[in-house]
Amino acid sequence: MGTELSFLMRKTMTEKIMCYTCETERAVEQEERKETVTIKGKEVEFTAISYRCTVCGDEFETPGQMDANLEAAREAYALCDETFSPDELVALRSSYNASQKAFGLLLGFGELTMNSYEKGSIPTSTNRLLIKLASDPYCFRKMYEVNRNRIGETQRKRIETSTGYRKAQRP
Numbered sequence: 001m002g003t004e005l006s007f008l009m010r011k012t013m014t015e016k017i018m019c020y021t022c023e024t025e026r027a028v029e030q031e032e033r034k035e036t037v038t039i040k041g042k043e044v045e046f047t048a049i050s051y052r053c054t055v056c057g058d059e060f061e062t063p064g065q066m067d068a069n070l071e072a073a074r075e076a077y078a079l080c081d082e083t084f085s086p087d088e089l090v091a092l093r094s095s096y097n098a099s100q101k102a103f104g105l106l107l108g109f110g111e112l113t114m115n116s117y118e119k120g121s122i123p124t125s126t127n128r129l130l131i132k133l134a135s136d137p138y139c140f141r142k143m144y145e146v147n148r149n150r151i152g153e154t155q156r157k158r159i160e161t162s163t164g165y166r167k168a169q170r171p
């Protein structure tokens with residue numbers, strides 16, 4: 001995981017925080033930085049917050065802050081994760097055991113749209129969102145319930161018995 005830092009903003013905090021270098025509570029400056037991390041080949045940008053002791057100058061993160069920064073990175077990654085590669089699209093569609101045509105129709109696309117996406121065309125932002133939603137079995141099931149009449153009986157059977165679809169099966 002590569003990390004690249006760029007400085008954003010600095011402000012002095014009103015409350016004192018324990019500095020582990022000075023081993024006493026100190027006035028600190030809060031620093032906000034844009035951080036870019038590379039996760040699974042995708043660049044993700046998020047805001048990280050850390051503190052700098054005004055006496056010794058050491059920079060540190062409180063344990064809660066480390067969690068918050070990690071959470072910020074996760075959230076940023078989740079947002080960035082809305083793009084799908086052709087391989088990911090095939091894997092998603094296969095998890096529901098659906099044909100390109102049937103999968104596209106269930107999501108509200110044209111008959112040939114999935115075919116072009118799986119060949120490398122970039123989905124529109126609306127369709128990226130629909131694909132993202134379809135990657136959640138519960139959302140996919142809702143889409144299926146709305147559009148199931150657009151596809152044939154054979155496809156319906158295949159999809160209803162797929163591992164992806166069954167994940168959303170209520171007990």
Ligand SMILES: [Zn+2]
Pocket residue numbers: 019020021022023026053054055056057058
């Ligand atoms: Zn200090």
